[in-house]
Amino acid sequence: MVDWQTVAQSVAGGLLLGGVYALVALGLNLIFGVMKVINFAHGTFMMLGMYASYWLFTLYGIDPYPGILLVAPLFLLLGVLVERVVVSRILDAPEHDQLLVTLGVSLFLQNLALALFKADPRSIRPLYADWSFSVGGVVLSAPRLGAFLAALALAGLFFWLLRSTDLGKAMRAAAEEREGAILVGIDVRWIYALAFGIGTALVAVAGSIVLPFFTVSPSVGETFLLTAFITVVLGGLGSFPGALIGGLLIGLVEGLGALLPGSLRQLPVFILFVLSLLVRPQGLLGSRQ
């Protein structure tokens, strides 16, 4: 027996989380779109973003939302650093080598987090942790609603950056046609580093905004990484609106999947995924190469 209220609640819960999925996928897609590198350390950076916000809150009382102003530049820098020191060396390597390198970065950072912070699950309790709004019987929890709105706002900011700034144009140019970009005087090396940095900052901020309702531990990144991969492929490789819509769609389907009995919750997501591969292999908004 499923009443409409439960369905509405499932849709709302799924969509709210979908916003976060989209933000995680946007960063992954940016790095892939520009550099053609699949970043397996992506989930790990999210975990580190969560820890950064956790410590800002715990030690200095800085809430994760204003904390974004610190976390984003910090991880932009970290991303640029990782790109310059590690990833830039393997750009022309065979893809399985790239995989091993980004996976290696991920393992290193995960174990570093384990050594520094131990495996204890940690969570924070900001003032608004138990606020919630009831809209026609559907309860929206404040931390989740906040995460959703922040994710959309950040996605909007990111789209503006990509479309309307010189940096964005240069990134798109480097993604589209690397040699051409070099010919017109774009320093592709720095564009790559910045793309990696921005992708890292996006996912770290995604970590910040889930922290008010989610528990952080060194292995938490894996929970989100698989979903991000599916989102990217579903939305279309390299397509940013695709990642946004893909994220929301996966959240929605996952939410509705919860109405199924037993552990079948993930099933609709993967059915959707397989269907999209069969019917529209380039992804929802991807273009055929």
Add this chain to the structure above:
Amino acid sequence: MQQGYGRSIGRRDFLKLGLAALATSAAACAPAAAPAPPTGPRVSEVKVGSLHPLTGTGAFEGNLVARGVRLRIEEANAAGGIKSLGGAKINLIEADTQGKPEVGQSETERLIREGCVVLMGAFHSAVTIVTTQVAEREGVPFVISVAVSDRILQRGFKYSFRQQPNASMMGRLTVRALKEVVDAASGQYRRVAFIHEDTEMGQSISAAAFSALKEAGFEVVEDITYNAARITDVTPEASRVRAANPDIILINGYYADTLLWVRTFRDLRVSPKAIVGLANALLSNPNFIKEEPKLAEYMIDGNYWWNPNSERARRVKEAYEKRYNEPFTNHSAQGYQSADVLVDALERAASTDRDRIREALAKTKLTDIIVPGDSIEFDETGQNKNAQPLLLQILQGVVTPVAPQKYAAGRPVFPIPPLEERLR
């Protein structure tokens, strides 16, 4: 579009690589096996392997168990080692299963190659199923520290032993204790929503709890299974529970996922007469009380614990808190007690011969124990016959055993105050 030295990765490659990476991340993490040093006849040390999830899913609890094991072994060594072996020290080799059966298997094989004559582990039931199988094949005694599934000892194994209650005892005895509490409060609260995670632990506990619930006259009005490692949002499931309007919510799960459940119930204003854990890693955890003091108050959990009336348990608790500078938990208590069983068996075996140790383990009769029960004695499957879980409730910020009567240190509060009152 891809020209020059920019390479192209198509969707197929992306998928292939993705799958490959997910598969290899398991193998990639396994430490390389070291060649086995030959074990001579001279007994200067006894090698004991400890297998627990020190990273990955379950790492938090896994480390707690491992620390309990370590404490007992350190005590034994400090007290002069195994006396019947001329004071041989126990060399504890710790390995990380990462909560993955395949890693557990390779690590078990490595520990045996390195000369461990007895093993302990492995926290996750799904991992322990595999590690005990390897140990059985190699003829190495395996003392289960924590792992609850019945199935582990239902395969006619000769080398596996477990002092903690198994899943069906956990389910059956918890529901029995819960029935006592409910009956004492008028007995009219019989509608139960049952939530359980979907790995070996959840499956085996829930099967036993289901029949016990039915027997005790409870009605299961909602039954939800979930994947603890993957779950990020339980709003939809929680609203299903809200729609069913149960008196009692029964949850079997790990720390982070149960926290998600409890917080979501708060957000959705679900206010049952009790939230009860079944071998739950959150609802009787002191860390939870620190993180969410208001939500934690009045939560109930049926779990393995230490005997609050045991003098030795009090001493161990003190020693643990001094050694690790963190609160003593039931997980560490199980680790400690299981290592105690092992030390006792080594002492009686007076040998590093695996079969001698196995025999000594089978004849275990320990009465000076820190867990509830009159003694630890194994039946023919290797299960401690007298294992007893306790019903615990968080009262004024302290995890308090409230049932069965014999081991109670406080009186249960049931029904619990409504949510609004609890949050005030």
